Amino acid sequence: MSLYWRILLLNAVVLVVAVVLLLGPVTVSTPVLPSEASILCTGLVAMIVANAVLLRIGLMPLQRLVRAMATADLLRPGSRPAVTGPREMAELISTFNTMLDRLEAERATSSARVLSAQEEERRRIARELHDEVGQTLTAVLLQLKHAADRAPAGLRDDLHQAQETTRDSLDEIRRIARRLRPGVLEELGLHSALRSLAAEFTAPGLSARTSISPGIPSHSDETELVLYRVAQEGLTNIARHAHATCAEVRLSRRPDGGIGLLIRDDGRGMDRAAEGAGIRGMRERALLIGAELTILPGPSGGTDVRLDVPMTAKEDS
Incomplete structure (x- = not known):
């Protein structure tokens, strides 16, 4: 009672x-x-x-x-x-x-430390994949080529098939390394990184495209990394769970001078499913730069994931 x-x-x-x-x-x-x-x-x-x-x-x-x-x-502060x-x-x-x-405040501080350590660990794993595993597979390719050139005709086809399998594995390792450490983001900027990300997530039955509005202001490195990671996680969720045929990554300028990121798909939608670790991670990243993450049904089905970065948050980052 x-x-x-x-x-x-x-x-x-x-x-x-x-x-x-x-x-x-x-x-x-x-x-x-x-x-x-x-x-x-x-x-x-x-x-x-x-x-x-x-x-x-x-x-x-x-x-x-x-x-x-x-x-x-704590992931929806302010109330x-x-x-x-x-x-x-x-x-x-x-x-x-x-x-x-x-x-x-303590959640934001601890999340910043965790995500910073996570990014550092991603960079370390990406370096090891590229420098050690990649070089090892490259050496294996050269050895297979050398063996195929000297092998009798009966074994040559098998060695060529082993070469193709090794080359595919090397390409996959390089793709994983790029996802772990977005070098294109550091070298070419956010726009090129988002286009490259959408191209990588193109799969059978699923196409992804980018739409970037002109006149978007420059961002801090931390803001660009958050935008990239949110887009990456959004596309990963679409590829795994949405059963979509089309996905779009849209970057635009907000009326207040901030940045707006939209990841949209035409899949089956959320179906009131509980938020998983991926969405919680996106919310934690959004809090680091004072941004707001909203997840809503799309205008014609599917799901809209929106990240709004106010002008004040961008300047303070």
């Missing part, structure tokens, strides 16, 4: 007992006159109703605080319950808001 109903019922019991005593032979005439009984019953109902209204008003800030606690999400009510409740709500501020 909620606190509201417990207090109300306790008060109602007290009032009922008081009225029963008044209706007894102590202070009321015996037998009780109908006018006296009606007055007492009316007073009893009025007191209970007034008590219920006052309790509802008094406990309303506590109910708002409970709803805020139940819906608090706070209003500090209202009696002094004790106002202090409780203010303390809760302060706690949320501290948790959001």
